[in-house]
Amino acid sequence: MKKIDIFKKLRSSGLRPTKQRVEIAKFLFERDKTFHFTVESLNKLLEKKTTFKFALATIYNTVHAFKNAGHLNEVDVRGKKTYFDTNIINHHHFYDNETSELIDIDAKEIVIQKIPKAPNGKKIKNVEVFINLKN
Amino acid sequence: MKKIDIFKKLRSSGLRPTKQRVEIAKFLFERDKTFHFTVESLNKLLEKKTTFKFALATIYNTVHAFKNAGHLNEVDVRGKKTYFDTNIINHHHFYDNETSELIDIDAKEIVIQKIPKAPNGKKIKNVEVFINLKN
DNA sequence: TCCTAGTTTATAATTATTCTAAAGTAAATA
DNA sequence: TATTTACTTTAGAATAATTATAAACTAGGA
Structure with a gap:
């Protein structure tokens, strides 16, 4: 998925393509395989991957915005943390x-x-x- | 389930039949239908049902002890609270x-x-x- | 009855998540 | 382009569920 598509994806969901959202979207959606994560794991991976700094609250906000826009699935897993899945097709x-x-x-x-x-x-x-x- | 059976159930799982455990076990297991609850809901119901006072930590301890003994099932539900089920048969x-x-x-x-x-x-x-x- | 290990309790600590309100920014408008 | 406005981000506080702590209590065996 190209940057231009990321912009489209965000805009078409009514989300302003801010730096943070674009970075996170690129990280989540520019992959071949589906990706499972928690906010905590995503945060750690983003810290490693990018020099960009994100407030934890921004990651929560963004992940929820993506979920509400239908770009992420929340998965039922027992336990404290909430899991998300980039695979939004029924599975x-x-x-x-x-x-x-x-x-x-x-x-x-x-x-x-x-x-x-x-x-x-x-x-x-x-x-x-x-x-x-x-x- | 009779009181005697509650004692047996507890003893056979290596759990001392304390007042608290017996009260909670009676409340949970002396029913015909299966029962779903969270620690919070159980706590509220116990407050209404019995004059006995339980520390919240005791309810956590007891529910986990019952779960570890196989008398309760923990159910995978998305969300913050943990659900338990008195039905321990696969379903x-x-x-x-x-x-x-x-x-x-x-x-x-x-x-x-x-x-x-x-x-x-x-x-x-x-x-x-x-x-x-x-x- | 006394002893001891297991239990309960109140409270503090921890963890994941949400809230808040101030500062920043995208994009619409003039 | 400059201005405005609504949307975002941010750091930190607040909340909620759960677990840890350590002192007081108790069941059951010696």
Whole structure:
């Protein structure tokens, strides 16, 4: 993804392409594989990667802005920290409890044959499968 | 579940049946349906239900002791608070984001036809399905 | 009954996250 | 281009959930 596309991506979501947002967006979206992170891990990686300095609050703000714009997914993981995923296409996860690591599973790798009806007055928004791993 | 069984349950898990543990165990396990809670909600319910006074730390300690003994399940839910479930049999959940409510789904209600292999050197511990609900 | 290891308790500490309000900046307007 | 304005960033304070601490308490064995 080129810089020009980053600008487009931000503008089309109503986000001003500030220096901080562009830097973070480049870091998150200019990659081939999907990327899983917490705000803390992203912060550390940004510190290493760029000379630019970001307030922690800015990283929170930016990540949430990207999430609200649909550029990031928040992932259900038990625990204190919130995980995000640059893969916004519907998919599932392995979760390795030993390393606290998430691994994407393509939606087509899991086929569910039978599923219950949503309770009264509710609809199914989405189905997430978590495969917990052990050694 | 009778009081005698509560004592047995605690003793057989190596937990001394203290007043606090017995009270909390009675509250959690003497029910027909499974029960979902957070430490905060449990604390509030105990305040109403019993005249007994519990330190918040005791509720944390006790819930974790019960979890470690296998009498409670911790449930993967996104968000700040940790959810627990008195249903320790393998099963799945509806999660209602509007009300932050969990609803059990019997394991047999969901049939998975195809599932990927665990990554290198890892094994599958368990599979959890989350059905997120909307109105 | 006495002793001891395990438990409870109040409080402090920690951790992740959100809030605040002042200073900075993108971009619309004149 | 200069000015204005609304949006952003920032450092630090505030909040919320949870865990740690260390002193007081208690169950159960000697």
